Amino acid sequence: NAGVTQTPKFQVLKTGQSMTLQCAQDMNHNSMYWYRQDPGMGLRLIYYSASEGTTDKGEVPNGYNVSRLNKREFSLRLESAAPSQTSVYFCASRHANEQYFGPGTRLTVT
Amino acid sequence: AQSVTQPDIHITVSEGASLELRCNYSYGATPYLFWYVQSPGQGLQLLLKYFSGDTLVQGIKGFEAEFKRSQSSFNLRKPSVHWSDAAEYFCAVGDSGGYQKVTFGTGTKLQVIP
Numbered sequence: 001n002a003g004v005t006q007t008p009k010f011q012v013l014k015t016g017q018s019m020t021l022q023c024a025q026d027m028n029h030n031s032m033y034w035y036r037q038d039p040g041m042g043l044r045l046i047y048y049s050a051s052e053g054t055t056d057k058g059e060v061p062n063g064y065n066v067s068r069l070n071k072r073e074f075s076l077r078l079e080s081a082a083p084s085q086t087s088v089y090f091c092a093s094r095h096a097n098e099q100y101f102g103p104g105t106r107l108t109v110t
Numbered sequence: 111a112q113s114v115t116q117p118d119i120h121i122t123v124s125e126g127a128s129l130e131l132r133c134n135y136s137y138g139a140t141p142y143l144f145w146y147v148q149s150p151g152q153g154l155q156l157l158l159k160y161f162s163g164d165t166l167v168q169g170i171k172g173f174e175a176e177f178k179r180s181q182s183s184f185n186l187r188k189p190s191v192h193w194s195d196a197a198e199y200f201c202a203v204g205d206s207g208g209y210q211k212v213t214f215g216t217g218t219k220l221q222v223i224p
Contacts, residue, residue, distance in 0.1 A: 041216060042200060043214040099212060104152075
């Protein structure tokens, strides 16, 4: 039981490049989330998925898209990366009222 | 709108001393409250949570927190801090809505000195 896994762990992009952050959970949870963490700002919700086939915007969705491929996987895509998207990205899944977090992806956009 | 305030950005305590990290929340109804810990380069680990019932909740690693509705607070405490407790601590408030919106505080970084 690996919990929530994220790939890659680290990534450096140039401005304008695209990439997809991958997230998978093996706990059979319906709800999944993408957050970004910036110094002094805590975690902010980018997108969430209440169940397979549904996605909705969170607080800071601009510049991102998501795909809930199946119950296990929830990916986050940056179509044209900007320096403002330099951050640590966390995926989480939820069971009952508790969220379980992945180890994070540290993304730098130059 | 729900919100969380952690007034202390950085706290330094001596090993063996007691610890209290402050958290104030704003939420219209009875909140779901959480404390998470994040070690450097790691994800978030849940320390404890409060949903209802006894207002003093026990968590992992010897931590406890007390929910005080009158003060809108959920402070985290530990009687004796260990060097391994050095980390960043986040308070969070969640609702019971469809997707459980969770709002995080800005975190308190704990330094433990010998």
